[in-house]
Amino acid sequence: MSFAREASRAVRSTLVLWVLTAIIYPFVILAVGQLVFPFQANGSIITNTQGQPVGSALIGQPFTSDRYFNSRPSTTSYSTADPKKDESKVLQTGVSGASNLAPSNPALLDRIKGKPDPDLAKAIEGDIPRLQKAGVKPTADLVYTSGSSLDPHITPDGARAQIDRVAKARGLQPKQLEAMIKQNIDGRFLGIFGEPGVNVLKLNLALDALKPA
Structure with a gap:
């Protein structure tokens, strides 16, 4: 051939x-x-009651107001930080990823526990004192960041820990919020993989649609 x-x-x-x-x-x-x-x-895009896209079910958003269920901490501010004002350089190498700080790292301990300082400008309010001040029992997911820092979920316990604060801010009954959390729990994938979680964006959209009892 x-x-x-x-x-x-x-x-x-x-x-x-x-x-x-x-x-x-x-x-x-x-x-x-x-x-x-x-x-x-x-893209698993979630829309509000007006049909406008407000985010993706796969990517978390920062919620910090007492009127909403708060997201877990993020080393990248859920990719919303301004690269030009990124003083901590968390966006320098990308918009997703963990801090990789060891448990003994002072920066991690300061963020979690806080750092009092006579110079108030240098003082750091830790996540645990901040949660306790708001009447929220700190759970692991409300204190530690996820591996991607874009996790859209918190645990059911993390959501329940915030019920009293949200109910007080919105004038709602805690039982209303308990029922709403139960309705918005995502179970294990195929009933086997992963752990149950609550999508914070979906939960807060349902919260906005909830009327006082």
Whole structure:
């Protein structure tokens, strides 16, 4: 068999495989995703009661007001920090990731426990004192950041710990919030993998739609 014929066969095989894997396969997967899983394929976008997109179910947002259930801490401020004003340099290498601080690192201990200082400008209010001052029992997820710093969930216990503060701020009954948390718990994937969690954005949207008893 001549070299030209072998080369022609190799070129044709390469073109066929390229069409199959680079064009047909991606378009088939795209079509299946749009037809079968349109919500997930388009970024799991959550909308408000007016139909306006307010975020993704997969990426957390910072909530700090007493009127809302707060998110867990984030080393990247949930990617909302201004890179030009990023004094702690958390966005210098990207917008997702953990701090990688060891448990004995003073910076981590200062953030969690706080750091009193005669110079008030240098004092640091730790997450635990801040939560305790607000009447919230500190849970692990309300104190420690996630591996990605974009975790959209808190634990059911972390949500329940904030009930009294949110109920007081909004004039609601704690039982209303307890029922709402129970309705918004995401179970384990396939009933086996992971732990139950509460999507903070979904929970707060449901909170805004809740009317006082």
